[in-house]
Amino acid sequence: MATYYQKRLREKGIDAGVLSLTELPDSLIATDLYGKRSAEFELILRTVNQTDKFIFIIPEYNGSFPGVLKVFVDACDFPESFYEKKAALVGISSGKYGNIRGVDHFTGVCHYFNLHIMPLKLHIANIKSEFDADGNLFKEDTVKFTDEQIDKFIAF
Numbered sequence: 001m002a003t004y005y006q007k008r009l010r011e012k013g014i015d016a017g018v019l020s021l022t023e024l025p026d027s028l029i030a031t032d033l034y035g036k037r038s039a040e041f042e043l044i045l046r047t048v049n050q051t052d053k054f055i056f057i058i059p060e061y062n063g064s065f066p067g068v069l070k071v072f073v074d075a076c077d078f079p080e081s082f083y084e085k086k087a088a089l090v091g092i093s094s095g096k097y098g099n100i101r102g103v104d105h106f107t108g109v110c111h112y113f114n115l116h117i118m119p120l121k122l123h124i125a126n127i128k129s130e131f132d133a134d135g136n137l138f139k140e141d142t143v144k145f146t147d148e149q150i151d152k153f154i155a156f
């Protein structure tokens with residue numbers, strides 16, 4: 001989903017990077033979360049701190065957002081990473097609810113550190129049925145709503 005958003009943004013003239021939380025250093029909890037900055041995370045952090053707008057693609061894990069996402073934002077810098085910046089949120093799930101609750105939970109976390117969340121948030125359920133063989137969304141309503149969110153986010 002993140003690379004789909006990246007591709008649509010590029011088609012609309014915007015260059016965006018993708019950070020997968022699977023790329024976070026294994027040591028994150030032992031180092032960056034508790035005050036010992038690691039060289040590996042420092043590199044990631046430099047990009048985060050230079051970025052003004054974020055799109056979070058958030059899978060539903062046990063009825064909320066993944067714990068690793070909280071570890072990630074907790075390990076970032078305050079206020080340099082997110083304060084007074086902007087973000088859009090996309091919830092996805094293999095089940096029926098498209099991570100409605102997790103996206104709401106994460107909205108509360110973002111507001112705590114003053115990251116402005118765009119009002120149009122998406123919830124895409126049954127995610128395994130949404131992509132064609134080339135990794136593109138193909139259902140008319142999902143294409144329409146993701147495009148609407150991307151356009152609004154460019155203007156946000």
Ligand SMILES: Cc1cc2nc3c(=O)[nH]c(=O)nc-3n(C[C@H](O)[C@H](O)[C@H](O)COP(=O)(O)O)c2cc1C
Binds near residue numbers: 060061064127
């Ligand atoms: C630990 C874990 C918990 C999950 N919990 C839920 C859940 O509560 N509801 C749901 O609909 N899907 C759940 N899923 C499915 C994920 O939302 C879905 O497979 C998503 O695409 C996973 O994204 P990822 O591969 O980036 O982790 C869970 C998946 C994992 C790995």
